[in-house]
Amino acid sequence: xxxxxxxxxxxxxxxxxxxxxxxxxxxxxxxxxxxxxxxxxxxxxxxxxxxxxxxxxxxxxxxxxxxxxxxxxxxxxxxxxxxxxxxxxxxxxxxxxxxxxxxxxxxxxxxxxxxxxxxxxxxxxxxxxxxxxxxxxxxxxxxxxxxxxxxxxxxxxxxxxxxxxxxxxxxxxxxxxxxxxxxxxxxxxxxxxxxxxxxxxxxxxxxxxxxxxxxxxxxxxxxxxxxxxxxxxxxxxxxxxxxxxxxxxxxxxxxxxxxxxxxxxxxxxxxxxxxxxxxxxxxxxxxxxxxxxxxxxxxxxxxxxxxxxxxxxxxxxxxxxxxxxxxxxxxxxxxxxxxxxxxxxxxxxxxxxxxxxxxxxxxxxxxxxxxxxxxxxxxxxxxxxxxxxxxxxxxx
Numbered sequence: 583x584x585x586x587x588x589x590x591x592x593x594x595x596x597x598x599x600x601x602x603x604x605x606x607x608x609x610x611x612x613x614x615x616x617x618x619x620x621x622x623x624x625x626x627x628x629x630x631x632x633x634x635x636x637x638x639x640x641x642x643x644x645x646x647x648x649x650x651x652x653x654x655x656x657x658x659x660x661x662x663x664x665x666x667x668x669x670x671x672x673x674x675x676x677x678x679x680x681x682x683x684x685x686x687x688x689x690x691x692x693x694x695x696x697x698x699x700x701x702x703x704x705x706x707x708x709x710x711x712x713x714x715x716x717x718x719x720x721x722x723x724x725x726x727x728x729x730x731x732x733x734x735x736x737x738x739x740x741x742x743x744x745x746x747x748x749x750x751x752x753x754x755x756x757x758x759x760x761x762x763x764x765x766x767x768x769x770x771x772x773x774x775x776x777x778x779x780x781x782x783x784x785x786x787x788x789x790x791x792x793x794x795x796x797x798x799x800x801x802x803x804x805x806x807x808x809x810x811x812x813x814x815x816x817x818x819x820x821x822x823x824x825x826x827x828x829x830x831x832x833x834x835x836x837x838x839x840x841x842x843x844x845x846x847x848x849x850x851x852x853x854x855x856x857x858x859x860x861x862x863x864x865x866x867x868x869x870x871x872x873x874x875x876x877x878x879x880x881x882x883x884x885x886x887x888x889x890x891x892x893x894x895x896x897x898x899x900x901x902x903x904x905x906x907x908x909x910x911x912x913x914x915x916x917x918x919x920x921x922x923x924x925x926x927x928x929x930x931x932x933x934x935x936x937x938x939x940x941x942x943x944x945x946x947x948x949x950x951x952x953x954x955x956x957x958x959x960x961x962x963x964x965x966x967x968x969x970x971x972x973x974x975x976x977x978x
Contacts, residue, residue: 585948585957587909588785592952593849597841604837616813619836624796626843630763631770631778633798635805638831639812642759642781643670645795646729647677648829649755649777652807653727655680660723662702663757664694665918665929666937667731671757672918681723682927684919686934688739691879692890692944694730695936696742709750716750727753732761732771734913735787735850735887736879740766740774747775755779759795760887762788763850767881772798777808782839787853787887788846794835852951853886856958860889860947863962872969888913889949895972896945902968908961910945917941 594601604619611617620638628636639645655661657679663671665684672682683706686698707725709716716725728747730738738756747754754775758764761771762780772778782794797808810817815826861875874892878884890913893899900910917937919929931938947961 583957583960584907585909585953585961587911587946587948588950589952590784590789593950597845600841601838604841605834608834608837614833616830617833617836619833619840620831623831623836623840623843626840627780627796628798630843630846631773631798633770633773633778633800635799635802637797637805637808637812638836639795639797639808640829640831641793642779642783642795643674644812644827644829645759645779645781645797646670646755646757647674648808648811648827649779649797649804650674650678650680650727650729651811652777652804653753653755655726658723659726660718660721661727661729662699662725663729664731664937665920665934666692666914666940667733667757667918668759668914669918669921670759671729671731672924675729680726681718681721682918682924683718683721683725684927684929684934684937686936687733687940689936689939690877691736692733692940693736693738693879694743696739696746699728699743699746703746703750707750714751716752725750725752727755729755729757730775731757732764734876734890735761735764735853735885736876737761737764737766737771737774737882739879744775753777759783760786761885762786763846764885765883773800776801777804782835787850787885788839788842790835790842791838792832792835794831794839796831849951850885853889853949854884856949856951856953857884857886857889859955859958860949860962863959864965867962867966869962869966869969872973873965886949888946890944890946892940892943893945894969896943898972899965899968900945903961903964906960906964908948908964910947912941912944913946915941 624636660681661675675682688695756775756778758772759781764771778798780796782790811826812829815822815824
């Protein structure tokens with residue numbers, strides 16, 4: 583049996599006619615940039631997240647970049663985030679000329695650890711009441727924002743993060759690129775901080791036919807700033823108040839995403855059901871001594887963009903599953919604070935132990951909505967066979 587990590591062909595087969603009709607409508611209109619589909623999708627995403635404003639941009643990376651730029655992040659500044667995340671979270675900070683400052687994650691959910699964040703500010707920062715600025719003393723930079731990451735489809739403990747941010751008068755930009763539709767205390771990911779960023783990369787729960795992204799906010803000034811930034815700082819056309827970027831969501835992508843959006847809740851529900859079945863199967867197989875399934879933390883829903891386990895002998899297990907025809911992925915094999923390009927920041931692996939441990943112990947298993955019972959059982963049986971081959975006490 584072959585079990586891919588993700589099967590987008592199976593998804594496409596169920597909506598093929600709708601997608602093709604939507605794409606055809608764009609070609610018939612010959613309106614490819616910032617057309618009616620983009621405007622409609624912005625309204626639909628804003629409604630989904632209960633946010634007043636949504637701005638379509640070219641990618642999730644650009645959603646982060648333009649959000650930070652809208653807040654005035656630039657040379658001489660710094661932004662606090664986590665190192666256990668996709669590269670763009672920190673890469674956008676550097677591309678604005680600023681410095682990423684890393685705090686550790688919680689072990690249970692892989693999210694920004696509020697205690698680590700609080701300790702970081704107490705240990706390394708000072709608030710200047712006169713200038714209303716927070717200074718990172720070791721780098722002599724002005725801290726401009728905090729970027730928590732809702733990793734794998736589950737929200738950060740936002741109450742505690744926001745309380746710390748308010749204490750230091752800092753805005754919060756949510757990297758919700760993996761968490762569209764997830765909730766924290768009944769509120770949607772992305773709508774909890776000052777700005778929220780989504781990615782529509784094809785592998786996301788709501789994925790397009792290429793790159794795409796969205797910024798949501800309840801601040802009209804920030805929304806307008808992002809709109810300006812996505813079109814070279816131009817409004818009206820050919821009149822530039824600021825220097826911006828070319829970062830517009832394609833009309834074709836918006837049309838495809840509008841077809842998919844009504845299915846999002848059911849797809850995420852199916853992912854959750856597959857996760858629950860995995861959990862039951864792993865327990866029944868006596869595997870919980872060797873793997874730790876993902877946790878759903880208090881006050882949160884989980885959309886299971888990824889189903890990520892901690893496991894013993896991770897690299898060997900991945901090769902075993904590959905040989906069995908099962909797709910897996912390591913998100914992420916090197917924590918950002920250990921990446922070569924960030925060596926100048928001066929972090930050692932042990933400075934952020936939970937991020938380092940996660941990079942060595944985690945493995946993503948197939949969790950897509952169309953995964954059937956036979957495929958899931960094959961994954962579980964293959965994992966059981968791996969540990970049975972190496973460790974006594976695993977049931978068949």
